[in-house]
Amino acid sequence: MTPFPFQYALLTAVILQSMALHAQDTTEYQQLPVIKVQAVRTDSELLQTPATIQKIQAPQMQENTNVNLSELLQGVAGLQINNRENYAQDLQISMRGFGARSTFGVRGIRLYVDGIPATMPDGQGQSSNIDLDSLDNIEVLTGPFSAIYGNSSGGTILTETREGQEKDSIQVGLNAGSHHKQQANIQVQGGSDQARQPAYVISSSYFDTDGFRDHSAAKKVLNNAKLTWNLEDGSKINWLINRTKIEADDPQGLNRAQWQANPKQVNDAKNIYDVRKEIEQTQTGLTWNKPLNDQQELYSMVYFGNRQVVQYQSIPSSAQKNPRHAGGVIDFNRDYYGADFRWMGKELLSNTTFIAGLAFDQMREDRQGYENFDATGRYGLKGELRRDEINTLWNLDPYIQASWQFLPQRHLDAGLRYSNVNYESEDHYITTGNGDDSGSIDYQKLLPTVALGWEILPELYAYTSYGKGFETPTFTEMAYPTVGTSGINFNLKPATSDTTELGLKSQNTLGLFAFALFHTETKNDIVPDDANGGRSTFRNAEKTLRKGLELSWQKQLWQALNVRTSYSYLDATFDADIPATTTKPLIQKGTYIPGIAKNQAFVGLAWQPGQGFHAGLEARYMDKIYVDDINSDTAPSYTVVAANVGYLWVNKDWKVNTYARVDNLFDRNYIGSVIVNDSNSRFFEPADRRNFNVGLSIKKVF
Template identity: 65%
Template sequence: MQSKFHTIPINMTLLCLTSCICQSLYAETKAITPIVLPTLKVEATRTDTAWLNTPASVYRIEQDKNQNNLGVNLTETLKGVPGLQLNNRENYAQDLQLSMRGFGARSTFGVRGIRLYVDGIPATMPDGQGQTSNIDLSSLDHIEVLGGPFSSLYGNSSGGAILTSTKEGSGQDSIELGYSAGSHNKNRADVILQGGADKAGEPSYVVSSSYFDTDGYREHSAAKKVLSNAKLTWDLDDGSKVNWILNHVDIHADDPQGLTREQWKANPKQQVAFLKQFDVRKEINQTQTGLTWSKPLNDQHELYAMAYAGQREVIQYQSIPSGTQTNARHAGGVIDFNRDYYGTDVRWTGKDLFPNTRFTAGLTFDYMDEDRKGFENFDANGNYGVKGDLRRDENNTLWNLDPYLQASWNFVPAWTVDAGLRYSNVHYESKDHYIDVGNGDDSGKTDYDKVLPSVALSWAMTPTLNSYVSYAKGFETPTFTEMAYSADEGMNFNLQPASSDNYELGLKAQNSWGNFTAAVFQSKTQNDIVSAGTENGRATFKNADKTLREGLELSWNKALWRDLTAQASYSYIDATFDAPIPNSKVEKGSKIPGIAKNQAFAAIGWQPETGFNVGVDVRFMDKVYVDDSNSDAAPRYTVASANAGYVWKQADWKVRTYVRADNLFDENYVGSVIVNDGNGRFFEPADGMNWSAGLSVSKAF
């Protein structure tokens, strides 16, 4: 399918779409009789306002409406969120590829530039690197996605924020057993125990555990994953609320790695023959726990506190030949680290201290202590895929202490100003314990800090139509992985953080025609972190002078008739280097790799509480450049999916069945790209037509 959007000038597109929507929505709200609509509450901006009155691009996705799927990846749930590009690598060793408005697109593994939270606990480390692997879809209640300027409220690397929340136990004690199967010998079994509290002071609870394994779509892409999640909630007599969360994930996954364009076209399922000898794989073991507490002191004052701690172990075997590792400066082909992390967030909220105002003041502290080692990936007999001699040994510590303020003032009935200020600071220190001939002491430390202001002005044009304009300063530090190597000897402590100026003009409507959003945005970034090529087998990074991201986002959803619902979204982003990068082929106007210029999504579904349900969706993604010089691109594609299920309830029993098919027309496309891959193996092929089916049975007691 060829996109027609890329031929339309951006200025004309923004002007026409925004003005047309404004006029049609305003006319519609005057013409109809006022109706009572449900209030959609969001928590991501910490302002305790309804979705319609929140001056930011924020979307809430209820997990109950996304149950006809396997329940393994966020790509199954976060569909159609404008501005969010979420790609499935078909590679459980490297996590999903996630970016928002172009932030985070450079990541070749894990998540960069976007803050992730699980029940209020950061899944992003102080340096800005995060992962989605510990998000439990079985016990998930909802997800909030926050983009645009207001995401800077979360500090470092908050080009966007994704906040997931586990459901709270309610009603009778119950147990649910489920099993799903799918293409490539996918198997997933899960159990969920839950129950509500009979009286104040007693906990409600949700306990979930699942096991998943697969042979994988491609050669050498098998994976096993065990995930357990528990949440206890106390509503106490004094009005306070306590949540205790415990989460554990254990992953063993093979890594098929990328392909060149020729290899992808010849056989998308293959692993490059030369790479098979290395047995590239990753093992992840992570446990974390946290406690949240909130208490209203009276009608005006409320306190909130969160504390968490976790431990993460990773062993990763890479495909680095022994000849490359003979360089004295090389860190080896096996990464082995053990990371302890903990932190806290405390804040006070005051309401109506002055007429129609709300103030929040808080302090966030995060700390990470990492013992990182590197080993040769071969033994004395020349066998690859085994842990050999030590080549790296260091201790890395990071911490931040961020104070922040937020204020909201409804100064006249239809106008509200929201403002925030955060001092974001990150402190790095590395102590090198591996010092040998030709490999000197790489110890060092550095500090990064930035004052991050934000402000938004919103206008309630009618009770069902709201507009806003906002600005914020953004800040993204390099991760420890990006600082690990430089063209010279030692860690790259000269790498600077990126800072951005972010602007947004938005419109929201909630009326009988559904929920609408339209947003025009621009982000100007200085010192964006980009690839500096490979030195002796090591990926290095540098700063680009200026980059520019600007575009448009539209979304709509509506209950059409009874249980028939529909949604649609469209995203346009023009992401370019706004200045040439010295000593490279990157000229001003070159496209930032990893970002699709156009995205579109549409879905329709019949979703009653019981009985037969069915849904179909279609997703379009534009081509994606693979490197800074735009030497090649993954082609644009359109894929369709369909699902059906049946829910039966009788007294204390509930049975749910489903079947779904993805990529219905067996499109041969690239699911994601490995940005700036030094070997030219940029392409990670997506699965062809594939299916899954499942059954769950629950019983209340």
């Protein structure tokens, strides 16, 4: 018996086929909704796409604060999303184990907003600039077909903003909750019948909190705008502008004794170091779709952005006496831009769609490091310069895709992308004891994907797929060869993976079902090496293995009562020994990879009518998570429950929505996320205890 037998797939196929046959007669008389998806670029139906895609519509009525992406993505099969309760470090998101190593931000997963990357060219992304107040839907693409997005696409999350519709309207909202959370937001929107006048959605919000833990206060300002032109020649232009500003204190991780004694405490009890982060990001992008005729279409996208970060760390001055130490303050200014051009042709050959494109991205980072103390020895200030470098990165990726329906119920999809990423670092800080750390390196990989789909019945679809993935180290992961040194770690190798998947989908009167089995082998997986004082270093693991299954079901049970459930199983292990070093013990083959939960489950019930009373109840289970490579300790498993109630009042041109929500209803003391391989055993980032928020929004249509 293996933990991942083929019998599971066979049993699921039999069950789904039986259910589809049972529901077939009823389905003929009841038109089921057609779910369109765009994640594989062919604008196809969910039930006829040979990939694991889950689509989440934004709620029609607000039932949460709309600050963190985790509010919408909980319960997506295969997705592990952890809220650190630490706005200085962003959410911790992993997909089938990819991205679990991240100590901040999102890595190994590509993020997009309206087709524009929220992931840097090196694979470092952040979810903080996604405006949930103006969101329309999210598509989560897992499995082999993610490789069509190139570098660091162990999975892909694509968010889509609403377009302005019909009459002009304005909506204002207020939210408040535990730990002095408060948010104010305003949105204006409107459509246009004139080709030269844009439809528009403009959104602005302000959020602040004292934080669940000591020294975890945060402020966030987010502005977002989307203008849409539908031109007379059939082409469409979207122009997006986004600006985000965050100021957040960082309470850092705790060791087990600290967590059990007081999960709210900050590691630096006297707040000597005043650990914190300041972020400013401005980004704009333009997309253009142009149909040439009934068979051909052009698409282009260009974007520009700037990201500035200043981070103060908890590093004692004694450690910075090393002349090669980069200091305790990180300060960088990053300009980035890119473009994507592609052509799509349909029926040029019978029953075939072709896509050909070229993607280009570039980033220039001006990075400095400073001592985190002044001449008097006071910490939490920007002191003497200790690092000064210019880092540049670019990639130029050609790609092609094809979809061929070679039989009425069978089709073949394939893709090929050549991913090449070029790094260069110019060291401008050269002193006695700290030499020239300049250097450059290139990474290239050919990424094929192929999938075979079979419509067994109109309500039952099966597919099998294969893809090769490619993940380069980010500049942040290359930033330190070891904890106490500076310069770029050019010894890190890119990770390559081979993934196979078998999937089944069914949509009938019994609901929408999805089932997937997958097997991923990775070479030179990039894994955490050490973490100390907010500084993380990384190394390569020769081989890792991930295999698992995912199951989801959703259905409208009765009138406005909906249910949504999911279960994920992931067995992620090192598939070869990692030799011991002077500071690390031998990691034996078969050891579980830290940061990854083996089992996850979710169930949610929601009563969501068009108006009137609405309510919801959710339960989420997370298995234990190992904290380091030798599996010396775990963040224990937990189950948490959340509930919400509200009332939506609609009267002609007015709409008023109120809601109240309680998270962690039974006041569980659990760990929200872990800091893998922390040198001081401060692995644990506690989650919030029972907490609430209430909100009110008022919308007026003119």
